[in-house]
Amino acid sequence: MLRSWFRFDPGRRQFFGVAAAAAGGLAWAAGRTAGQAPGQPSHGQHGQPAVPTAKDAATPKADHEVAHGGMITVGEVDNDRNGFDPTALLTDWETGSVERMADGRMLRTFEVEVEDKEIEIAPGVFFPAWTYNGRVPGPSLRAKEGERLRIVFRNFGSHQHSMHFHGIHAARMDGVPGAGMVEPGGEFIYEFDAKPFGCHLYHCHAFPLTRHMHKGMYGAFVIDPDPDLHPEHADVARSRLLGTPENAEWQEMMMVMNGFDTNFDGENEFYAANTIAHCYAKRPIRVARNRPVRLYLVNVTEFDPINSFHLHANFFDYFDQGTTLTPTLKTVDLIMQCQAQRGILEFHFREHEPGLYMFHAHQSELAELGWMGMFDVVEDVA
Numbered sequence: 001m002l003r004s005w006f007r008f009d010p011g012r013r014q015f016f017g018v019a020a021a022a023a024g025g026l027a028w029a030a031g032r033t034a035g036q037a038p039g040q041p042s043h044g045q046h047g048q049p050a051v052p053t054a055k056d057a058a059t060p061k062a063d064h065e066v067a068h069g070g071m072i073t074v075g076e077v078d079n080d081r082n083g084f085d086p087t088a089l090l091t092d093w094e095t096g097s098v099e100r101m102a103d104g105r106m107l108r109t110f111e112v113e114v115e116d117k118e119i120e121i122a123p124g125v126f127f128p129a130w131t132y133n134g135r136v137p138g139p140s141l142r143a144k145e146g147e148r149l150r151i152v153f154r155n156f157g158s159h160q161h162s163m164h165f166h167g168i169h170a171a172r173m174d175g176v177p178g179a180g181m182v183e184p185g186g187e188f189i190y191e192f193d194a195k196p197f198g199c200h201l202y203h204c205h206a207f208p209l210t211r212h213m214h215k216g217m218y219g220a221f222v223i224d225p226d227p228d229l230h231p232e233h234a235d236v237a238r239s240r241l242l243g244t245p246e247n248a249e250w251q252e253m254m255m256v257m258n259g260f261d262t263n264f265d266g267e268n269e270f271y272a273a274n275t276i277a278h279c280y281a282k283r284p285i286r287v288a289r290n291r292p293v294r295l296y297l298v299n300v301t302e303f304d305p306i307n308s309f310h311l312h313a314n315f316f317d318y319f320d321q322g323t324t325l326t327p328t329l330k331t332v333d334l335i336m337q338c339q340a341q342r343g344i345l346e347f348h349f350r351e352h353e354p355g356l357y358m359f360h361a362h363q364s365e366l367a368e369l370g371w372m373g374m375f376d377v378v379e380d381v382a
Helices: 023-031 054-058 063-067 209-214 231-240 364-368
Strands: 097-100 106-122 125-132 140-144 148-155 187-193 198-203 218-224 251-260 270-273 285-288 293-299 306-311 316-320 329-332 334-338 342-347 355-360 372-378
Touching: 106 140, 106 270, 198 293, 198 342, 218 251, 218 293, 251 285, 251 306, 293 306, 293 334, 306 342, 329 334, 334 342
Parallel strands: 106 148, 140 218, 251 293, 285 372
Antiparallel strands: 097 106, 106 125, 148 187, 198 218, 251 270, 293 342, 306 334, 306 355, 316 329, 316 342, 355 372
16 A cells, blocks of 8 residues: 555644744744853864754753744654764765875765665654665765766665766766666766866656655765865855865855655655754754854755745845855845755854744745754854
8 A cells, every 4th residue: 555654644734733823923033042051062173063962952842842832843753763863964074085096186986875765754754765875865975176076876776776966077977867877786986077166966867756856865965166276266265165274164064955745645744954854943053153154055845846945033145056156146034946956055143142043944834844943043162
């Protein structure tokens, strides 16, 4: 039976009941102060936000729960069973292995494997996913402009799959039928130069594409700019280049907006950033008030024409596709993305008081069905 694996069968518009207020009506929460007591965890290294502790997540009736008016999923997802934690995914960059080639350029190699795997996308809600490296979204691959990239792709799944990269490469490396499609048990090596710089993605391009996309076969693909190639904007390029002192000043994170059709009716029952519904509502993302934030945002949502990102009580600069070093939009608080569109958001909270600041899709239904979270803005700590 089609739904036999599903533990229960909520309707898209019935799962949470009638909302008490639209997502935008909860703006009062932004003014609440999270408060930082002595002994709270410090921020992560290399400009990354700190990961909330288990104690933080277990606090009953926390401010962020009140701020959402109880309009979030009940219970906790077993991240250990899933094999990935959405908080860790924010800063989990896969940089592969690097060696120097005979011509002096760097060769960066990644290994990616397909696995059929049931994952928990909301408390008690299980989804039969097709995964890259056992997680949804797949690993966030990160390289430097001009490097030679080699991706060793192995298919241990039950269907043919591929990796189609949104970048520049030869037709034989395109990951479409006849050019890099891999049968179960097979292997293919994709190889091409890392260009252009920007925020990109990869996904399976087997048919039917709708099914392969919504089952979880996608991931982020970031190419950092080489400052030497952009002398007119070298400072900005260095700030994006992972491992530089300038980059370490930024609190960088990756969010992949996605949705899940749990009963295969062509409509999503759950929405999220990085797969787990309301994950960043229950465990707000802690950021330092005096350091800038850079958010790599990718939309892979199936069955909906657009997704969106709205930041409460603040504005950001937006770099569409991430392929420019100057903003394509300045001082906005909302952007829309069609499927496969992506970009970079840059903002800060230097002029804000500490507290919980909401972000969410500005389609209220998407927000209420899981795509809603909080930034926990705190004073920097040693």
